[in-house]
Amino acid sequence: MKPFTRSIVDLFDGKKRYLIPLYQRQYAWPIAQLELLWDDIERAVDRINTDRTTLTPHFMGAIVISQIKTFGRQVQAYEIIDGQQRLTTFQILLSALRDVATEFGSAYGAEIQEYLLNSGVMDSPQVERYKLWPSLTDRRAFVALIDPTADPSEIEAASIDEANYVRRSTEAHAYFLRRIREHVSPGGGEYEEHRLEGLFEALKEGLAVVSIELEGGDDPQTIFETLNSRGVELTPGDLMRNFIFQRAKGLGQSSGSLNIDKLYATHWLPLDGSFWQAQASRGRLFRPRLVWLLTDHLSMHLADLVSADGLFDVYRKWVLTQQLFTSTEDELKSISATAAIERRLFEQSKDDALGQFGKFAEAFDVSTAMPLVIYLANAIADEQALADALGSLKSYILRRDVCGLTTKNYNRFFVGTIDRLRKAEGDIGTNLREYLSARTSDIDRWPDDAEFRNGWLGRDQYKNARQPRLRLIFEGIEQRKRSLLNENIEIHSTLTIEHIMPQSWRDSWPVPPAEGEVDILGAVDHEIARSMCINKLGNLTLLTHSLNASVSNGPFDVKMPAVRAHSSLALNRELAAYQIWDEEAVTERGQALFEVARAVWIAPERPEGTLPTSSSSGIVLAAGLPPIDTECRFRYADKTWKGVIVDGGMQIEGFDGTASTFTAASRLVTGTSRNGWMDWRLKLPGTSSEVLADDWRRSLVLG
Secondary structure, three states: OEEEEEEHHHHOOOOOEEEOOOOOOOOOOOHHHHHHHHHHHHHHHHHHHHOHHHOOOEEEEEEEEEEEOOOOOOOOEEEEEEOHHHHHHHHHHHHHHHHHHHHOOOOHHHHHHOOOEOOOOOOOHHHHOEOEEOOHHHHHHHHHHHOOOOOHHHOOOOOOOHHHHHHHHHHHHHHHHHHHHHHHOHHHOOOOHHHHHHHHHHHHHHEEEEEEEOOOOOOHHHHHHHOOOOOOOOOHHHHHHHHHHHOOOOOOEEOOEEOHHHHHHHHOHHHHOHHHHOEEEEOOEEEEHHHHHHHHHHHHHHOOOOOOOOHHHHHHHHHHHHOOOOOHHHHHHHHHHHHHHHHHHHHOOOOOHHHHHHHHHHHHOOHHHHHHHHHHHHHOOOHHHHHHHHHHHHHHHHHHHHOOOOOOOHHHHHHHHHHHHHHOOOOHHHHHHHHHHOOOOOOOOOOOHHHHHHHHHHOOOOOHHHHHHHHHHHHHHHHHHHHHOOOOOOOOOOOEEEEOOOOOOOOOOOOOOOOOHHHHHHHHHHHHHHHHHOOOHHHEEEEOOOOOHHHHOOOHHHHHHHHHOOOOOHHHHHHHHOOOOOHHHHHHHHHHHHHHHHHHOOOOOOOOOOOOOOOOOOOOOOOOOOOOOOEEEEEEOOEEEEEEEEOOEEEEOOOOOOEOOHHHHHHHHHOOOOOHHHOOEEEOOOOOOOEEHHHHHHHOOOO
16 A cells, blocks of 8 residues: 655646546535535645745645556556545636636646646547546536536436536536636625635645555555544445445556446446435334345345444445355346345235235334345245245234234344254245244244134224224235136226224214113113223225214214225225124124135145144254143242143133143133243153253253
8 A cells, every 4th residue: 555645736737547446436525515625725825925935834634546457558547536526616616717727718628628638649548538437427527527528428327316416516516616706806896816816725735635546465444443533424335335346456557447337237227327326214213225225135145134324334344254155246146136026015006925025014014024024025926825834923923913912022033034944954935834834832822713713703903003904914815806806807996904893983873771670780781881892804895085073983774885885895885784883793703804814815824723843844843832731830929730731721710711821821810921831840750850841841952
């Protein structure tokens, strides 16, 4: 590494070119940063005017360049590793100074031109004549400023968002024109040549940068990361891009442009477009889609959690340590493959299994599943097999949601599943279903039909924050009903969730009045039962538009005809069979909806109420209940509760039926939610001592 101190003018003295790689950020300096530079220039002018003999250049940061091999008539060229924002600004500043000098007939116009354009013999004059050669997104705007006589149509340019960068470049040029004119014509008076000369001298002697020229063994990325003063803050995407492309050394140039630009144009240029730069939310966090893409990409490869804030550091360590890619191109192809998958997830096409999952993940707020989904899409080539695997994952998530089970462990659970699937043998979709089916605890189990039915019929499901989930559930049921009826109807209207019996039911949907003192308690119970059925799934439906308030809260004979009028939906046509709508009708309809739902969102592949502990796929499953005839004991509320493991669960003395898990057994005894593994003590068949259920589980070899 060779450092040199050079003034702004010296940087462009002689026949040379600076090439900005296409992967680097577009020109981005705002007016606020231009004002800081102008303040430095004016201070340098004051020092020159006050005492030129004591003048020392004011340091303005560093640039990092790497010389490119040139041959024959090619102009000596340097690739800019860091400092392209400064160098571009300096060129725009010099072009503005030249334009003002030319405007007032100053000889400095021709003098400054020598620091903007090369002359003499060149291999490709149309390109090599420019001292600075920007990336495609800035090129036409920059050339128009440096050489107004050039034909813009002959300058190759990128197609993405060019207007944004044209405006930024011309804004900078216009700003410098205004400040230079004010300086050389103080107070709007006559032009003063000596003042323009002072500006040129300040650029030539009063302001300087350190130009660091890299040698063969230097690491450009490390230097890049430590030399960004007064720069626009780098995003994780910026850091990732620079890190990847700066490791692609020795590709050289052809036709006056860097060969590395071809890699960028193929693999990264689309990621710098508006689609991937648009903000997207995950939970409470908003980031560009590009950041979520790169985070999911790395999480998928690592099978571990990666935060958006720590993305770059983790990625750099992973790439340099693992050395999985034989070339930069392979590394970029890997990202491009993930981008193609994630774009389908973001675009949410109804005809695409990945698009459908993207819509599902947004409704159920499970972006934590995206690394697993990307792994599945990469690993499963057959589209139907992929759709089946995603169907298992959707069923797992939806059933847990309806049953009110926690999502707190999802982030680690889903990325951990990737590693298990990689190690398993056989069909990936089958292995996924087996693994999800084998989960046993509240934090990760896949509810069977019995538990799903209890959640579907017994839990209140309507809350404002849950409306996107409820819409998706009812749309799924509606689509299933249509397929059963061989209908193919597409609804273009926005569907909303509506209560059949309104939440404000007491005015127009009262329970029958009590007759006599004996019926009073019965009427109270009836009111409680009615209140409890309002937010159940059986009392909800989809409407293609919201009913107005008067109809929505109106009596049965007013509201029901209005609901039935939405006959395009099978969900609503079926309501014509009900002559009254009460708690029994809600339960009956809820059961009918459940029968459809259990077919749409499939059950785990295990016998009802059982939790297997082994698998033929090579994945070791989580522990279920202990062997049949294991004696179980739980001390609670000064009483010892006894149970025994039977086929299908634990039979507890004093209770009918069986509990399928230790937690369910504890809930049955206590009426509260507890960790049953920490409650029950076990006496296994053929043993004389007891062991805590959790200790027995830990003694097994778990997946």
